[in-house]
Amino acid sequence: MSGKVIQLRTPLGPEVLELHAGDRVELSGLVFTARDEAHLRMQKEGIPFDPKGAVIYHCGPVIQDKRVIAAGPTTSARMNELSGFLFEKGVRGLIGKGGMGATVREQLKGRGVNFAFTGGCAALASSHMTLMDVFFEDLGMAEAVWAIELDRLPLVVGIDAHGNDIFDAARDHADAAFRSYPGKPPHGR
Amino acid sequence: MQTPDPSRIRTALADATFRAYREAAVRLPVDVLKVIGNAARAETNPVARGEFSNILQNIRAAGELGVPMCQDTGVPVIYLTIPPDVPLTQDLYDAVADGVRRATKEVPLRPNVVDPLTRHNSGDNTGEGMPAIHVKPGEQFTVTVLPKGAGAENMSRIAMLLPSQVDQIEKFVVETMYLAGSRPCPPVIIGVGIGGTFDGAAALAKEALLEPVDEMTAYEEELLAAVNRLGIGPMGLGGDFTALAVKVKTAGCHTASLPVAVNIQCWANRHATVEVKR
Structure with missing residues (x-):
């Protein structure tokens, strides 16, 4: 990766295909929160916002x-x-922590990226945010879909649109280091 | 020596608990800030350096805005030190719960405490046996609040090793972090309890998190180096610092036992101690 920070604004277009795992990005524009319950609701009732280029x-x-x-x-x-x-439906980016599995890595190919935002950095995040709207509010505060305007939220590209995944690279490193201990391997990761 | 007024003690302890909870949720202890700062300067991986930069900015933003540094404001783990003239009564437990309820409303804290089976949320961070209160005798009357978030707590493990497996303790600690991966929000601080009993080892591991993290024994340094060889790095993105510190607490144990507990804590090793003024 290079030292420069790439500026992006939603809705995202084909420019996301040029990102590489490890790139630093500052993201501005509207994004939509969603956890488990919101995903299940959207699968059933449809996406309550324009998904083209959405994050x-x-x-x-x-x-x-x-x-x-x-x-x-x-x-x-x-x-x-x-x-x-x-x-x-056209979504181009997911922001979260800890990375995602091989299924998503495949789904992102040629379409979009997974951004990592630093876990626990709740106060930093809110200082870059303005609340715009809410959908599915009946799901409760944590599970509702909140439309939030970002002003240059500092992210890193975890999985890019070419199948590169820096979480997976770190896991491979940990595998190798842990295998250096003699004895039985642990019960899967 | 005057006999202290029970109602004054209850009010004072509730107030001290509230203030300690707010302090812990918003600001990190100096020793924790020091190890985060040192690691941020020493980290060589550019992506990891960016994560450290976010963490440091987040700590600053929380302090300036007076808001919790993480939305998971944890469950209340409380350590009370009571002097000889304060009787250990149910009142003390009720006072701490009062302080937790007030903190939940006023800090504010996310209501995290639920019934373990029905999953009903009490809405005020109290419940059966919660706050978890640990009491020990001392000279000063103090309350320590350690808000424990779930991401890291869920990755904690305990093992009853064989007495012949003292040299396997390192592997168990490293394995715990290996299995945890990115999930506990590394860089972490690792509390290790060695010896005592099954339950006692777990309590020691949690108490170890309260020890100064900016000083370590040679054994703790060795464990830290072993964990950091994993290269999981901040948030699992890879890097030199998977952990910032390892703290070990020990207790005597049965000659046929070797209990080892590992309590994982994210970089936000939150805790604050306030003197109870009465």
Whole structure:
């Protein structure tokens, strides 16, 4: 990766195909939060916003008086088997933490990327956010879909549109290091 | 020596618990800030350096805005030190719960405490046996709040090793972090309890997180180096710092036992101690 920070604005277009795993990005524009329940609802009832070039943020924020108080990322891997329909409808990016599985890595090929945002950085996130709208509010604060305007949120490309995945590279490193201990391997990862 | 007024003690302890909870949720202890800063300067992986930059900016933003640094404000783990003239009564437990309820409303904290089977949320971060309160005698009357988030707590493990497996402790600690991967929001701080009993080892591992993380024994340094050889790095993106510190606490154990507990804590090793003024 290079030292430069790439500026992007939603809705995203084919420019995301040029990103590489490890690139630093500052993302601006509208994004939509969604966790497990929102994915299930969207699969059943449809996507309540224009999915063309949209970015989904895996996040259950704390909202108070129509403001975003805290909005760090949640574990993206929970959405590993729930995300395919989004890419088919034109979604170009997912933001979350911890990376995603091989299914999503394949689905992203030629379509979009998975951005990583630093876990626990809820106060930093909210300082880059303005709340715009909400869908599926009956799901509760954490599971509703919040439309949030970002102002240069600092992200890194975790999985790119060519199948490169820096989470997977780090896991391979950990595998090799752990194999250096003699004795039985642990019970899967 | 005057006999302290029970109602004053209850109010004072509730107030101290509230203040300690707010401090812990918003600001990190100095020793924790120091190890994060040192690691941020020493990290060589460019992606990991970006993660450290976000973490440092987040800590600053939380302090300036007076808001919790993470939306997972944890469950309340409380350590009370009570001096000889304060009687250990149910009142003390109720006072701490009062402080937790107030903190939930006023900080604010996310209501995280649910019934383990029905999953009903009490809405105020209290419940059966929650807050988890640990009491020990001392000279000063203090309350320590350690808000424990789920991401890291869920990756914690315990093993009853054989007495002949002292040299396997390192492997168990490293294996715990290997299995955890990115999930506990590394870089982590690792509390290790060695010895005691099955339950005692787990309690030691959690107490170890309260020890100063900017000083380590040679054994703790060895464990830290072993964990960092995994290369998981900040948030699982790869890097030199999978962990920032390892702290070990030990206790005597049965000659036929070797309990080892590993309590994982994310970089936000939140805890604060406040003196109870009465």
